[in-house]
Amino acid sequence: MNSVESQSEIAASIKEAVSLASTPNPSISKEEALMLVSPTQLEAVLHTSFEPSNHEVLTRGLGASPGAAVGKIVLSADEAMMATEDVILVRAETNPADVHGMQIAVGILTTRGGLASHAAVVARGWGKPAVCGAENIELADDHITINGERIDVGETLSIDGTSGEVIRGTIQTTHLEPIPEIDVLLQWADEVRQLDIRANADTAAEAKAARGKGAEGIGLCRTEHMFLDEQRLPIIRRMILASTTEQEAEALQELRESQHKDFIGLLKEMDGLPVTIRLLDPPLHEFLPEIEELLEAAVGQGLDQEQQDLLEAAHRWRERNPMIGTRGVRLAWLKPGLYEMQTLALLDAIADRTTNGGTPQVEIMIPLTVSDKELAGIRERVQATIDEHPSKTVIKIGTMIETPRAALVASQLAEHADFFSFGTNDLTQLTFGFSRDDVESRIMGLYLEQELLQHNPFQQIDAEAVTELVQLGIERGRNTKPDLSIGVCGEHGGDPISIGLLAATGIDYVSCSPPRIPIARLAAAQAAITQSIKN
Ligand code: PEP
Numbered sequence: 317m318n319s320v321e322s323q324s325e326i327a328a329s330i331k332e333a334v335s336l337a338s339t340p341n342p343s344i345s346k347e348e349a350l351m352l353v354s355p356t357q358l359e360a361v362l363h364t365s366f367e368p369s370n371h372e373v374l375t376r377g378l379g380a381s382p383g384a385a386v387g388k389i390v391l392s393a394d395e396a397m398m399a400t401e402d403v404i405l406v407r408a409e410t411n412p413a414d415v416h417g418m419q420i421a422v423g424i425l426t427t428r429g430g431l432a433s434h435a436a437v438v439a440r441g442w443g444k445p446a447v448c449g450a451e452n453i454e455l456a457d458d459h460i461t462i463n464g465e466r467i468d469v470g471e472t473l474s475i476d477g478t479s480g481e482v483i484r485g486t487i488q489t490t491h492l493e494p495i496p497e498i499d500v501l502l503q504w505a506d507e508v509r510q511l512d513i514r515a516n517a518d519t520a521a522e523a524k525a526a527r528g529k530g531a532e533g534i535g536l537c538r539t540e541h542m543f544l545d546e547q548r549l550p551i552i553r554r555m556i557l558a559s560t561t562e563q564e565a566e567a568l569q570e571l572r573e574s575q576h577k578d579f580i581g582l583l584k585e586m587d588g589l590p591v592t593i594r595l596l597d598p599p600l601h602e603f604l605p606e607i608e609e610l611l612e613a614a615v616g617q618g619l620d621q622e623q624q625d626l627l628e629a630a631h632r633w634r635e636r637n638p639m640i641g642t643r644g645v646r647l648a649w650l651k652p653g654l655y656e657m658q659t660l661a662l663l664d665a666i667a668d669r670t671t672n673g674g675t676p677q678v679e680i681m682i683p684l685t686v687s688d689k690e691l692a693g694i695r696e697r698v699q700a701t702i703d704e705h706p707s708k709t710v711i712k713i714g715t716m717i718e719t720p721r722a723a724l725v726a727s728q729l730a731e732h733a734d735f736f737s738f739g740t741n742d743l744t745q746l747t748f749g750f751s752r753d754d755v756e757s758r759i760m761g762l763y764l765e766q767e768l769l770q771h772n773p774f775q776q777i778d779a780e781a782v783t784e785l786v787q788l789g790i791e792r793g794r795n796t797k798p799d800l801s802i803g804v805c806g807e808h809g810g811d812p813i814s815i816g817l818l819a820a821t822g823i824d825y826v827s828c829s830p831p832r833i834p835i836a837r838l839a840a841a842q843a844a845i846t847q848s849i850k851n
C-alpha cells in the first residue's frame with residue numbers, strides 16, 4: 317500500500333476490484349480480484365486512523381493493536397474504572413490484574429513489552445488500539461514524561477496502534493464507512509482458501525464477534541483470562557494462598573462454578589464449531605499483585621493480614637524467568653486439582669449445552685509440553701476425569717508445540733495427542749532466546765535498523781528457523797499419525813505474510829484474534845492462489 321493512500325482511496329479500489337469481477341462479463345476473475353487487494357489495505361479500512369494533520373509525534377512505540385484512540389491519561393486500572401470520560405491507560409506493562417482497567421480504556425499504551433506481550437495480545441483480542449514498548453516514556457505517580465515533556469494525569473493523548481505514534485492532545489480520527497464489497501470479496505476468499513480460520517477467543521462476546529467475522533471455530537481459548545475479572549481474582553488468589561487441601565479444594569470448587577458459566581457462553585456462541593480450550597498456562601504469580609506495589613503500600617498505610625499473605629505468596633512464587641518457569645503443563649504436575657477443575661467445568665458446560673439442544677464440539681489443549689511422558693501423564697488424568705463424568709463425552713485431547721524440543725520430539729508427542737497447535741509466540745521466544753516481553757522495546761529497533769534481522773520475528777514468522785521447526789514438527793507428528801490435525805495459534809496466525817509461509821507447511825488452520833479474521837481469510841486465499849499458480 318502506498319503510505320499516503322487514504323481510507324477512501326482504498327475503499328474505491330476494493331469496490332473497483334469487486335465490480336470488475338462481478339459484472340455479467342467480468343474483465344477479471346475472482347482470483348485476480350482477490351490478488352488486487354492487499355491485506356494491509358484491508359486492515360487500513362477496517363480500523364480507524366488519524367485524519368491527516370500536521371501533528372507532532374511525541375514518541376513512537378510498537379503498533380501493537382491497530383486503530384486510533386484519543387483519551388485522557390490514567391496510570392492505573394483502578395483510575396480507569398473511576399473515569400467518566402474516555403481514557404488511555406498508560407502502564408509500564410500490563411498483567412492480568414490490569415484487565416478490568418484495560419476493558420474500560422479506549423486505548424492502551426505501555427512503555428515495555430512487545431507484540432506478544434500481555435497488553436498487545438489482550439488488546440488485539442478485543443480490537444482495542446494499543447501502542448506497546450514506548451520506552452521513551454517515563455512514568456511517575458501523577459504524570460508521565462515524554463522526551464522531557466510533562467503530561468499530567470487527566471491530559472489528553474492520541475495514540476495510533478497501527479503506526480505506534482503517540483501525540484499530545486486530540487487528533488481527529490477517521491469515521492469508518494461500511495464497505496459491503498468487502499463481504500463479497502471475503503466470500504470469494506472462502507471459496508478458494510485451503511486453510512480453516514479459527515479465532516483466539518476467551519469470552520462469549522469475543523466468540524460472537526469472531527463468528528460474525530467468519531471464524532470457523534475457536535483455535536485457542538486462553539482459560540486463564542477467565543480468572544481475571546475483579547470477582548475471580550480473589551478466588552484464584554485464595555487457591556494459591558491455601559494452606560490446607562480443604563481450603564484449596566474450596567477455592568477450586570468456586571472457580572469451577574464460574575468457569576462452568578463462562579464455558580457455556582463460549583460454547584453457545586460457537587455451537588457446532590470446534591472450540592479448543594487450553595488448560596491453564598501462565599505462571600501463578602501473574603494472579604498475584606506486584607511485589608513492588610505491596611511494598612509501597614506497606615511503607616504508606618501498612619498491610620492488612622490478607623495483603624501480608626499476598627506479599628508472602630508473591631515472594632514464594634516469584635521466579636527469575638517466569639516465562640520459562642512454573643507454567644503450562646508443569647503447573648498441572650504441581651497442582652493436579654487445577655486441570656481437573658477446568659475439565660470438570662468444561663464437562664458440566666458440555667452437558668448443559670447438549671441438554672439444551674446444542675452441539676458442542678470441544679477439544680482440550682495442554683500447553684507447553686516438552687516430553688511424551690509429561691504429556692501422557694496429564695492426558696491420562698484428563699481422560700480419567702472425562703471417563704468418570706456422567707456426560708460420557710468424547711473429547712479430543714491435543715497439545716501445543718511451543719518449544720524447539722517439542723517440535724523435535726513431535727513423533728513421540730503425537731502418540732499421545734489428537735491434534736497439535738503451534739504456539740509460535742513461545743516457539744519464537746525460545747528459538748531465538750528473545751524474551752517476548754523485553755526484546756522488542758530495546759533490541760529489536762536496533763537490530764532492524766542495522767539489518768541484523770530483516771523482520772521482527774514476533775510479527776512475521778521467521779522463515780529460516782521457526783518455520784523450519786513447524787515443518788519438522790508437522791512431518792514428525794504426521795509420521796506417527798498421518799491424519800493429525802494441526803493448527804497455528806500464535807499471533808502469526810493473523811499476519812498475512814506468516815500465513816503465506818505457514819500455508820506451505822501443510823497446517824490445517826490458523827487461529828487469530830477476532831478483528832484479524834477478515835485479514836486472515838484474505839491472506840489464506842492469496843496463499844492458495846499463489847500456490848496454485850506455482851503448481
Ligand atoms: C503462543 O505461545 O504462541 C501461544 C499462543 O500461547 P500464549 O501466547 O498464550 O503463550
Ligand code: MG
Pocket residue numbers: 718739741742
Ligand atoms: Mg504460549
